Amino acid sequence: ETIDLEGKILLPGLIDAHVHMRDPGLTYKEDWKTGSRAAASGGFTTVLDMPNTNPTTTTAGRFREKLQIAGSKSVVDFGLHAGVENLDEIPKIAELCPSSFKIFADLVDNGFLMEAFHEVSKLKDSSLTQEQESNECHFKPLISIHCEDGSITGHCTDRLKSEGVLDSKVYSRARPPLAEEVSVSNAVTMAEHFNVPVHICHVSTRKALEIIKRAELAGCPVTCEGTPHHLLLDASSFEAFGTFAKTNPPLRDETDKIMVSDLDMIDVVGTDHAPHELLEKGRDVWNAPPGIPGLETALPLLLTQINQKKLSFERLIQLLAENPARIFNIPNKGFLKEGMDADFVVVDMNKEGVVEPENFQSKAEYTPFEGYKVKGMPVMTVVRGNVVMDEGGIFENMGKFIHI
């Protein structure tokens, strides 16, 4: 069967290396069905899920359980990042081919971070185990890391709370740019020392990005991610959207933030799709959970940048397909060429729209991009030859694990 594109544009299926599907345990926020439908709707054919579910994905047993859940519900293909809690589990989880070992640096101390890097570095020297060999496991020892220094953020938060500050805008002062910069420096130092590749999630400040770039130029195995909200929004979103704009790291001031023109220095755009319940987001600034759903807004926002000549298709494809496929060792994905899976997204560069969260497939119907005018939208998503989205309609499909 052939598909007539009628002048529309065919891109490789997009890979979102940073999503929180919330399943198991937090399915009132999102689940693998709704979250993967959001992915299909947004032009993503592959998602890599984060481990901060309930329970956390920090043992081989829980990793297997999540593989089952995702395999039975997801309409798009998927990989799973493993969390790091018990160091003994690292080699066991490695057998199951995680996309990476994910560490929330704000929640652990340097001693633990060091031991985690050491444990992952040992995986490099051990050849593939028999299980990995027979599974044709596409695994590479990689740490992905959420960079904020917990000692700094904890201190700032305590101080602001004791002053009774309850203004949404203050959230960026509770997690200042310096907390991110210190944490990023630390992560690149560990990567360099242990020679373990590190992927730095959601970089939000220009200075943090410059630290990464300098390390990369000096030969440090480091890559990084920027999100659409950190690229396109700034701290002023708190005024219009309050806690809907609350995320980690916080949206930064104009003077500190990364911008679309910084995309030359960024390897991957990930959405950090971090859905929460409206009721929870309605709490005050200290108690509302951080996070913004991103799967259904990322591509229209970036296509709009292309229409405005601030971004090229070539770069978009690198950031959302080729580079994540390379960094996370995803075979058969990311490129429009022979031997690859038939994963596509068709985009209509003339289609205009307004971001309306009530139309999301995601359970999280809020976004600080509400009302944003876009030009350029996905109109069809195809996973391994199966149409999963056509003009907004979503179709059933059996998503597959991508690393085996």
Ligand code: NCD
């Ligand atoms: C994420 C979440 O809600 O799980 N929240 C966020 O603000 N980005 C966690 C994370 O990625 O740090």
Ligand code: ZN
């Ligand atoms: Zn994070």
Ligand code: ZN
């Ligand atoms: Zn780079």
Ligand code: ZN
């Ligand atoms: Zn995240």
